[in-house]
């Protein structure tokens with residue numbers, strides 16, 4: 001028997017090598033057909049959202065079907081997809097629905113879904129390098145800086161969301177204001193004055209995580225009280241800064257809210273900007289959703305002062321309605337941004353030409369090296385819809401919030417429990433004979449029943465010990481009549497709960 005030649009052995013090894021791509025024209029055809037079906041299904045699903053329940057609880061059988069044992073051997077993609085149609089597609093958190101106003105979640109769009117599909121297919125690694133996606137992200141960042149009124153040469157980064165964007169902004173602030181090489185020396189056994197961060201009691205919980213993660217410790221976080229309008233008390237802020245300086249600490253960063261998560265309140269940004277300038281502090285703005293008001297003619301005045309931020313964080317998966325995950329941080333001083341994160345490694349060296357020409361600017365502006373092509377959905381959506389469409393949608397959501405506010409004021413058994421400066425409406429069902437604890441219990445039940453009815457997605461918060469139904473409108477599918485229906489149902493459901501109480 002002839003001995004196998006080296007080349008026939010290699011061929012045999014190749015033949016036995018599994019592949020993740022279809023292996024034959026027939027297999028490509030099969031996957032292509034499944035892809036077309038998935039796309040058709042996704043469009044059908046999105047086109048009929050209004051007819052579907054806003055939310056359905058996940059049945060136990062579906063949870064079991066999606067868990068199961070680790071699949072050691074594969075099965076057909078069509079079979080797997082069929083299971084997903086049954087057990088996954090109907091059972092997400094529901095934020096695409098026209099009547100979804102819980103927390104602050106965007107709706108997603110069919111166009112951006114296509115962009116995500118293209119981005120995933122290209123599988124571009126967008127840390128930097130000489131490639132089109134880098135040019136497109138840089139363009140997006142320039143456009144966003146312009147829309148926010150920040151200098152064209154500002155630096156920035158598209159992030160997973162506002163939490164990461166805020167963390168990056170705070171890290172640059174810490175680096176800029178530490179007055180020693182905080183990257184080199186860190187904070188362990190620190191002989192330097194304690195670095196302090198200031199925010200209001202209404203600042204989102206990302207801040208605590210970021211401060212802890214940066215090693216500052218939560219004692220370094222000064223939470224300043226708010227006024228009746230839920231805006232930071234600037235006088236108290238200044239007094240606290242002075243007290244801390246007198247005690248030998250080093251005030252470093254003020255976090256200003258441009259749209260608090262609870263009530264949508266906007267801090268006095270011009271006053272905080274001036275205070276930061278006077279006290280040599282870093283002016284960071286969390287504009288997770290509120291920043292986008294700057295795109296409108298009618299409401300841009302509410303966010304005046306945002307353009308003075310040293311760093312500004314906001315989301316595009318909230319009030320630009322893009323699918324998760326996409327947020328943005330802008331930093332006024334590009335050199336400080338890069339100086340906070342840049343590292344050297346021979347295997348990531350910038351080159352005079354080729355792919356590594358230009359280095360890895362995006363890796364040098366944040367925590368992550370590997371980053372996907374999240375810019376594509378933003379770039380494509382702006383190209384197709386144009387900024388003016390977003391301006392109108394955002395202004396429309398503000399008008400819907402004002403409409404809901406009026407409906408609540410007119411309803412006999414509903415009451416607003418916070419001022420409504422922007423797109424967040426906090427209210428409750430009430431009856432004069434019920435005290436606050438009883439009303440809290442009733443309204444807690446009301447939120448659950450609204451969700452379980454499949455008609456609305458609302459969330460909740462507690463303001464001054466009063467439990468509130470909370471409606472945050474960042475939804476491009478909502479219409480005025482949706483809010484009339486909500487107000488009516490709140491009274492109807494509330495009456496029933498009160499009768500059964």
Ligand SMILES: Cc1ncc(COP(=O)(O)O)c(C=O)c1O
Pocket residue numbers: 103104160161162163164204206259260261286287288289315327
């Ligand atoms: C004011 C504010 N800041 C930060 C965040 C966190 O944003 P993300 O969930 O995109 O990380 C939110 C989320 O709702 C928010 O409302």
